[in-house]
Structures are given as C-alpha cells and as structure tokens.
Amino acid sequence: MSWLAAPAPQALVLVPAPRDPATRRSAFYGNLGRPLDPAIKSESVDPVRNPYAPGAGQRPPELAGRDRELQQFEIVLERVARGRPERSMVLTGLRGVGKTVLLNTFKSMAMQRLWGTGKIEARPEQSIRRPVAAALHMAIRELAPRHRAPERIEEFLGVLKAFAMRDPSAAKGTSHWSPAIDVPARRGRADSGDLEIDLTELFVDAASVATDLGIGIALFIDEMQDVQPPDISALCAACHELSQSGGPLIVVGAGLPHLPSVLSASKSYSERLFRYARIDRLDREAADLALIAPAEREQVEFTPEALDALYEAADGYPYFVQAYGKVAWDLAPRTPITADDIRVAAPEAEEELAVGFFGSRYERATPAERDYMHAMASVGDEPVPTADVAELLGRKPSSLSPARDSLIKKGLIYSAERGLIAFTVPHFGRYLRAQPV
Numbered sequence: 228m229s230w231l232a233a234p235a236p237q238a239l240v241l242v243p244a245p246r247d248p249a250t251r252r253s254a255f256y257g258n259l260g261r262p263l264d265p266a267i268k269s270e271s272v273d274p275v276r277n278p279y280a281p282g283a284g285q286r287p288p289e290l291a292g293r294d295r296e297l298q299q300f301e302i303v304l305e306r307v308a309r310g311r312p313e314r315s316m317v318l319t320g321l322r323g324v325g326k327t328v329l330l331n332t333f334k335s336m337a338m339q340r341l342w343g344t345g346k347i348e349a350r351p352e353q354s355i356r357r358p359v360a361a362a363l364h365m366a367i368r369e370l371a372p373r374h375r376a377p378e379r380i381e382e383f384l385g386v387l388k389a390f391a392m393r394d395p396s397a398a399k400g401t402s403h404w405s406p407a408i409d410v411p412a413r414r415g416r417a418d419s420g421d422l423e424i425d426l427t428e429l430f431v432d433a434a435s436v437a438t439d440l441g442i443g444i445a446l447f448i449d450e451m452q453d454v455q456p457p458d459i460s461a462l463c464a465a466c467h468e469l470s471q472s473g474g475p476l477i478v479v480g481a482g483l484p485h486l487p488s489v490l491s492a493s494k495s496y497s498e499r500l501f502r503y504a505r506i507d508r509l510d511r512e513a514a515d516l517a518l519i520a521p522a523e524r525e526q527v528e529f530t531p532e533a534l535d536a537l538y539e540a541a542d543g544y545p546y547f548v549q550a551y552g553k554v555a556w557d558l559a560p561r562t563p564i565t566a567d568d569i570r571v572a573a574p575e576a577e578e579e580l581a582v583g584f585f586g587s588r589y590e591r592a593t594p595a596e597r598d599y600m601h602a603m604a605s606v607g608d609e610p611v612p613t614a615d616v617a618e619l620l621g622r623k624p625s626s627l628s629p630a631r632d633s634l635i636k637k638g639l640i641y642s643a644e645r646g647l648i649a650f651t652v653p654h655f656g657r658y659l660r661a662q663p664v
C-alpha cells in the first residue's frame with residue numbers, strides 16, 4: 228500500500244514560470260530566460276545587476292567620501308618620486324570602514340604611475356621577512372622590463388634571495404623553502420639575520436633600482452597592527468633610514484585604531500615617519516552617494532525617505548551601507564526603492580551581518596573572552612573603562628588581563644587610551660546585547 232503514500236506525480240509536470248516579481252529569483256532550467264525577462268524591464272530592480280558589494284576588501288561600486296585621502300596620497304607619490312622628503316601614510320580605523328579598499332586604491336594609483344608595488348597582510352604569528360621579500364619581488368618584476376641594465380635587476384634579485392633565505396624558521400632545516408628567484412643568492416648584503424639591518428639594506432637597494440627609472444616603489448602593509456613588535460621596530464628603522472637618504476621607497480600601512488600607539492611604543496620617532504589618516508564613517512552626503520551613484524548607472528532610484536532609513540540603519544559605516552543596499556535592492560519590487568522596501572529588507576540585512584560580519588568574529592572568542600565582551604557591551608558603546616568591566620564581573624582588574632590581552636591579540640577589541648577599552652567592530656555592543664549570554 229506504500230505506493231499510495233508516494234508523492235503524486237505532479238512534481239514532474241512543468242508549471243509555467245512564476246511571473247510574480249517577488250519570486251523572480253526561482254530559476255527553472257528550461258525557463259531560465261523567462262523569469263528574468265520581467266525583472267529586466269526598466270521599472271524593476273534586477274537582482275542580477277545588484278551593484279553593491281558587502282565583504283572584506285570588496286571593491287565598492289563607488290568609492291565615496293575619500294577624496295581628501297586620495298589627494299594626499301597623490302601628493303605623497305609625486306613628492307617621493309621627486310626625491311623630496313615626505314612622510315608616508317598610515318590608515319587607521321575600525322573594521323569595515325574601508326581601509327583595505329583604500330589601500331588597494333592607493334596601490335592602483337602607484338601602479339598607474341608605473342611604480343613597482345607589492346602588498347602584504349600581516350599575521351600575528353609570522354615574521355614579515357618572507358612576505359616582504361615576496362612583495363618586493365613582485366614590485367621589481369613589475370618594473371624590470373623597463374630597466375635598461377638587466378644586471379642591476381639581477382644584482383638586486385640576488386640580494387633579495389639572500390634576504391629571504393635568512394628566515395630563521397628556514398635555517399633550522401625544517402624547511403627547504405627557497406624563493407622562486409632564478410639568480411644565485413648574493414653574500415654579504417641584507418643577509419645578516421638581523422631584520423633591522425637587512426631590511427634597511429634591502430630597501431636602500433630596491434630604492435636605488437627604482438631611482439634608475441625615475442620612479443618609486445610602494446610596499447603596502449594591511450593589518451599592520453599584527454606585525455610582531457621586533458619586526459615593527461625593524462620596519463620603522465628601515466623607513467627612518469630611507470627617509471634620511473631620500474630613497475624613493477615608501478611603506479604604506481593600514482590597521483586598527485591603536486596602530487599609532489603600537490608604532491610609537493616601538494620607535495618614538497614613528498610619528499615623524501608616518502602621516503596618520505583616520506578613516507571613519509561616511510557622512511550623510513558620502514553615504515548617499517555610495518548608494519545613489521551605482522544605482523543611477525542601472526536606472527534605479529531611491530526615494531529621499533529610503534535614503535533617510537538607510538542612513539539610520541547603516542550609520543554611515545561603509546560595510547553596512549553595502550550590506551543594506553544589497554538586500555534592499557534584491558527585495559525591492561521596482562524603482563524607486565522606498566522606505567517601506569528598506570523596512571522589509573532590514574531584518575534580512577541584519578541577519579546577514581549577524582552571521583558574516585559579527586558572528587564570524589564572535590566565534591573566535593573563548594567563553595571567558597565572551598563574558599568579558601558581554602560585560603563591555605552592557606557598560607556602553609563608547610570606549611569603556613576596564614575598571615567598570617571588572618566591577619561588573621565582580622573580579623579584580625588584574626585577573627581579567629589575560630582575557631583582555633587575548634581579545635586585543637585577536638583584533639576584537641583595542642585599548643583606546645590608557646584604562647579604556649573599545650570594540651574594533653562597529654555596532655558590536657549592540658549585536659552582543661541582542662545575543663543570549
């Protein structure tokens with residue numbers, strides 16, 4: 228009798244593709260073209276053309292509100308290329324404000340000027356020796372074809388190889404790693420094993436190759452707060468040396484808000500080496516532009532009330548602007564996108580942020596660290612006194628140092644100033660308060 232309970236064979240009947248725009252995302256192989264057709268009519272907001280790009284380092288469809296930083300970097304490039312004394316730039320800010328995107332834009336600007344460029348992302352447990360070697364290798368490969376004297380390039384590559392191979396972890400014999408550089412390693416330069424000496428010599432040599440071409444070299448370091456203290460110190464010293472000799476090589480960094488204090492704890496003169504640019508939320512005008520400009524290119528508009536609602540929800544944080552914009556676009560039945568569409572979209576956008584932006588970070592914390600963060604969140608949203616967190620938890624401040632330090636190492640919180648602690652992720656307190664403890 229079991230055949231009676233089997234599903235009716237209706238499942239095999241091809242039903243016409245739904246015309247309702249609310250279900251237009253259902254794609255039925257044979258009918259794939261049809262459900263999309265109505266969506267592409269000028270009145271509708273086609274999900275296929277959704278321009279918004281929430282995601283770490285995702286290039287936004289419109290880089291809004293960063294004109295000042297772009298201009299400053301133009302000047303840096305021009306001055307360095309002319310051998311003028313110039314401080315390099317370091318971008319700081321909370322997660323999701325657009326540091327990586329801006330750093331990548333700076334890299335493109337340098338490449339447009341035919342500079343050699345390389346980029347690394349620092350990791351807490353890793354020496355920068357190999358990543359820097361790989362990045363400078365890239366930079367030199369970019370400019371090598373234009374260099375008239377191939378022996379100069381070979382000479383530099385020999386030094387670069389020797390530098391890379393002095394990696395202490397490789398010296399132990401645990402690894403037979405050697406960089407993919409076809410020339411023999413040269414002895415006696417950038418291979419002392421002391422990173423400060425080696426980086427300085429390497430940078431000076433790289434800069435001199437660039438000088439031959441009348442250009443510069445830019446090394447970009449993302450998540451710079453994660454560079455280990457001895458390496459930060461070596462890096463600052465090498466930059467200091469270069470700034471004195473006027474060599475056209477710059478190190479451009481990006482990191483969390485406490486990066487300036489990490490740098491000055493390492494070398495007191497770091498403030499004179501770098502120009503700090505604090506990257507912050509977008510103001511209302513820039514946030515609107517980030518939404519409107521890409522939409523306009525697809526003949527889609529927002530009502531003024533929709534923009535009000537979006538600004539209130541995203542609070543000007545670029546990541547949130549992209550996240551809300553993306554969901555609102557997908558769910559809106561037609562242009563213009565209205566405040567009602569935003570209301571409908573908000574729960575889905577928040578859900579996606581809870582998983583992708585907040586949750587992925589929350590999961591890195593141990594139970595004790597989570598307790599610490601929940602206590603922070605209940606004290607308030609501004610930087611909170613560590614003493615208040617301890618009091619709330621009924622603990623001695625010193626007994627909480629391990630949790631706090633490890634949260635700082637994991638990049639979830641930072642010490643805003645002495646005795647104050649804050650989340651590196653905007654709206655993280657609000658997210659935590661909505662979570663069951």
Ligand SMILES: Nc1ncnc2c1ncn2[C@@H]1O[C@H](COP(=O)(O)OP(=O)(O)O)[C@@H](O)[C@H]1O
Nearest residue numbers: 282283284287291323324325326327328545546
């Ligand atoms: N100026 C901007 N205008 C619009 N969107 C931006 C801007 N800067 C960044 N974004 C968006 O914000 C998100 C986070 O950018 P990202 O560079 O990864 O931030 P961070 O490195 O500071 O954590 C990305 O989705 C990106 O597209």
Ligand SMILES: [Mg+2]
Nearest residue numbers: 283284326327
């Ligand atoms: Mg980043």
